[in-house]
Amino acid sequence: MSTDARGDAPDHRSGFACLVGRPNAGKSTLTNALVGEKVAITSGRPQTTRHTIRGIVNRPDAQLVLVDTPGLHRPRTLLGERLNDLVRETLTEVDVVVFCLPADQKVGPGDRYIAAQLADVMRGRRGTPVVAAVTKADTVSREQLAQHLLAVDQLGDWAQIVPVSAVEGYQVGTLTDVLVQHLPAGPELYPGGELTDEPEAVMVAELVREAALEGVRDELPHSLAVVVDEIVPRTRADGSPRPPGDELLDVRVDVFVERDSQKAIVIGKRGARLRDVGTRARSGIEALLGSRVYLDLHVKVAKDWQRDPKQLRRLGF
Ligand SMILES: Nc1nc2c(ncn2[C@@H]2O[C@H](COP(=O)(O)OP(=O)(O)OP(=O)(O)O)[C@@H](O)[C@H]2O)c(=O)[nH]1
Numbered sequence: 001m002s003t004d005a006r007g008d009a010p011d012h013r014s015g016f017a018c019l020v021g022r023p024n025a026g027k028s029t030l031t032n033a034l035v036g037e038k039v040a041i042t043s044g045r046p047q048t049t050r051h052t053i054r055g056i057v058n059r060p061d062a063q064l065v066l067v068d069t070p071g072l073h074r075p076r077t078l079l080g081e082r083l084n085d086l087v088r089e090t091l092t093e094v095d096v097v098v099f100c101l102p103a104d105q106k107v108g109p110g111d112r113y114i115a116a117q118l119a120d121v122m123r124g125r126r127g128t129p130v131v132a133a134v135t136k137a138d139t140v141s142r143e144q145l146a147q148h149l150l151a152v153d154q155l156g157d158w159a160q161i162v163p164v165s166a167v168e169g170y171q172v173g174t175l176t177d178v179l180v181q182h183l184p185a186g187p188e189l190y191p192g193g194e195l196t197d198e199p200e201a202v203m204v205a206e207l208v209r210e211a212a213l214e215g216v217r218d219e220l221p222h223s224l225a226v227v228v229d230e231i232v233p234r235t236r237a238d239g240s241p242r243p244p245g246d247e248l249l250d251v252r253v254d255v256f257v258e259r260d261s262q263k264a265i266v267i268g269k270r271g272a273r274l275r276d277v278g279t280r281a282r283s284g285i286e287a288l289l290g291s292r293v294y295l296d297l298h299v300k301v302a303k304d305w306q307r308d309p310k311q312l313r314r315l316g317f
Contacts, residue, residue: 015183021100026135033166
């Protein structure tokens with residue numbers, strides 16, 4: 001795929017990393033520091049991966065793609081539980097996880113909750129490594145930092161522990177080196193670091209997929225892919241915005257199956273099942289987007305999409 005010769009070099013590495021940590025742990029600031037200012041993230045185009053990309057670290061020897069998670073927190077609602085499932089799924093799919101722990105705050109219950117979740121991820125199918133990043137290292141003394149590193153060490157079985165300061169740029173390069181070590185050999189995933197980014201679309205697709213599979217999981221285990229075509233605010237006939245309180249989002253979604261028989265299953269008799277799927281997915285999407293939604297679902301057949309890399313890419317895998 002890459003037209004860039006360096007991306008095809010035999011010792012080039014590429015893969016995904018994901019930053020987790022309690023609110024205010026310094027994840028966004030660290031992401032920006034890792035990525036630097038060279039990469040612009042364009043938004044508004046259809047997403048090309050299943051997970052939201054926050055930034056790409058491009059080096060001659062590696063491409064590290066930083067993906068977002070909606071936030072790991074103790075679930076309080078069903079949607080929260082769904083989100084946490086999604087988080088865990090993301091965490092098992094990336095090549096390395098970065099657990100951010102701010103140096104200026106004691107290791108607390110929130111960190112221990114995340115550490116327990118990460119223990120599962122490390123023990124999981126792929127044995128995803130977790131690197132602990134002690135963030136905001138500039139805010140404490142050397143002694144405090146040393147103590148904090150010890151506390152973090154006792155919290156779990158981390159692949160490495162790296163103190164960093166995103167603000168001062170301290171050890172940001174070291175952290176990148178450590179993360180790159182955990183990536184598999186491979187060419188650039190995004191040639192030249194170009195990407196599209198559409199946070200909500202990923203979650204909307206997951207909600208539709210979940211609803212579409214409900215009750216028919218045995219019949220359609222992996223033959224269903226969901227692509228969000230667009231999410232646009234409905235305007236009035238003259239193109240002006242609708243009045244406050246009366247906003248409506250048009251959400252157009254394609255559900256791809258492999259065969260006509262599967263299309264029939266998803267749609268159901270006279271479209272009854274698809275209407276159900278739409279109703280269920282819509283309530284989740286409205287909760288997620290915080291707006292009334294008109295959900296437009298289309299079921300399409302994409303033959304053998306699981307075996308066709310071109311189709312797979314088109315479907316966001
Ligand atoms: N001194 C110092 N402050 C930092 C550093 N990194 C982040 N901060 C500050 O810590 C606060 C939280 O940082 P964020 O990057 O927004 O944290 P986050 O984990 O993305 O937060 P959520 O979005 O709430 O999950 C901000 O006020 C940052 O300016 C650092 O390396 N040094």
